Amino acid sequence: MTSVRVERLYKIFGPQPTELVRRLEAGADQQELNAAGATAAVVDASFDVKEGETFVVMGLSGSGKSTLIRMLNGLLTPTSGSVLVDDEDITGMSAAALRAMRQQKMSMVFQHFALFPHRTVLDNAGYGLQIRGASKPEIAEQAREALNMVGLEGWEDRYPQQLSGGMRQRVGLARALAAQTDVLLMDEAFSALDPLIKREMQDQLLNLNAKLAKTIIFITHDLNEAMRLGDRIAMMRAGRIVQIGTAEQILNEPADDYVATFVKDVDRSRVLTAASIAEPPGTAPPDGEPVPADTPMKDLFVRMSARAAPVPVVDEQQRVIGVVTPAAVFEALCREARVPGAAPAIEEASDV
Ligand SMILES: Nc1ncnc2c1ncn2[C@@H]1O[C@H](COP(=O)(O)OP(=O)(O)OP(=O)(O)O)[C@@H](O)[C@H]1O
Ligand SMILES: [Mg+2]
Known part of the structure; x- marks a missing residue:
């Protein structure tokens, strides 16, 4: 199984990012960076995701969630800090090594499905295996199995535009499952779905993961979703992680007013x-x-x-x-x- 650890991670967008990290470390705030024409998207983030854990990252729009998750699989290069996957720092890896790491260890499910319109459901589900160079029969078998897992048996030969939003998202999930990586990164994977379908997808993920025991890093801005799915939740505000804890800890001991504001809307019962x-x-x-x-x-x-x-x-x-x-x-x-x-x-x- 794969573990993921992040140490003192920063991502600054704008000119002279390394210098700006030094200024942040010296106590500069977001306004000061904005004045310098930059954005501190992730500031001094450290955490450790255990094998088999579902770790949720939660925060308002613009708080840095997508930037953070994209640094975990090397789609974005951190300005400073380290990302350790199986104790190996991926921040210095070549593009080719990163691609191989992603194919072997981390699959990602995106908010807007990211399906190929001219590929069938089966070919979409098998895409990760195909770029890894798996044989045709192997791709078909594993893609079929993944589609069965998400309840899409019988839809293999359709095209994405023939499916509902919920079904497309299932194809996205099947693609990640078919790749058989230990880690799943899910960036607002269910946010575009209407509430009932969203709940169904959450149930399906919980059921699947009771069997598969994958390590999941799940991003959402919906605290009810975070609490249903997460073993632990990291609360992000303006690039910083302001609290990490279980649902109960976040509910009962919110670290600050920002977290408390989120908590107010939660169905405590x-x-x-x-x-x-x-x-x-x-x-x-x-x-x-x-x-x-x-x-x-x-x-x-x-x-x-x-x-x-x-x-x-x-x-x-x-x-x-x-x-x-x-x-x-x-x-x-x-x-x-x-x-x-x-x-x-x-x-x-x-x-x-
Ligand atoms: N490529 C980029 N160039 C410049 N600024 C960026 C870039 N990507 C993100 N940002 C900025 O970094 C900050 C964090 O963005 P990010 O997309 O990580 O937030 P988020 O929490 O995922 O938001 P949302 O919930 O809307 O998806 C924002 O202020 C955003 O404008
Ligand atoms: Mg985002």
């Missing part, structure tokens, strides 16, 4: 779980049917409505790890903005 609001079990945990640690807030609410008593929370080994009280569930629901299907009293309370 989907993200908060029994474990996140459990209190210490004490010496005598309550009896009653225990709930699993990952029980979502909405299910807890239903449970609490039926029987307003504290319940024990258990981990996968059925060990009691805490207690959830009706008051804690109520409070968690009141803190969130929208609770679809919740009682009116709670919706009103949530507006306070």
Whole structure:
């Protein structure tokens, strides 16, 4: 499996970029760079993506997400800093070596599908294998298998313009899967899709990855999507990573006002779980049917409505790890903005 590590990465667009990195290190801000006719697209980014992890990069338009992801596979050269793929720094590699690295280790899924209009669905899905020089039968077999994985069996001989947006995006995903790289880079891959199809694609990615266990670096500006998909989330603001954490950490301890603003729009009931609001079990945990640690807030609410008593929370080994009280569930629901299907009293309370 492939690991990806980024150390003190900078990308400056404009004149004298290296000098401007020095000025940024000395404390210059974005305005100063703009005055010099430059843009600091990525500033001092460091992180480590573990094998098999889904790492989401999240931020407003222009915060530097695409620039960052394009430096990970060498489509853009960093102004300074390093990108380590399997502990090898790719920043000094030749164009040919970078191409080979991408073909063997990293596939990318783009927001606007990037399909070839005059190639069939099968040929589009097999493109990565073709440029790698795979044999025709091998390309056809792996492309077919990838298309089956994304639910496009039977569409092999069609052309992209005969497909809906969601189906085109599936072809894009199949192309990346067919290449059988350990790492998938996905830049706003689902952002152009309407909400229902987007959700379906998220489900499909989660299901697929439960089997394939790829390392995924996923870019989005949709925090609900980030929280559904990400093991960890990096929040970017004006080129800088201002926080890296799990969905719960980002929700419960936003690093600054920028992150807090994103968090305000999140459907907390989907993200908060029994474990996140459990209190210490004490010496005598309550009896009653225990709930699993990952029980979502909405299910807890239903449970609490039926029987307003504290319940024990258990981990996968059925060990009691805490207690959830009706008051804690109520409070968690009141803190969130929208609770679809919740009682009116709670919706009103949530507006306070
Ligand atoms: N080739 C380029 N030349 C000059 N400036 C650029 C270039 N590419 C990006 N930028 C600038 O760098 C900043 C970051 O852009 P980037 O595309 O990485 O943002 P983003 O977070 O992906 O935004 P979006 O959500 O809109 O895709 C922006 O200010 C952008 O204008
Ligand atoms: Mg972008």
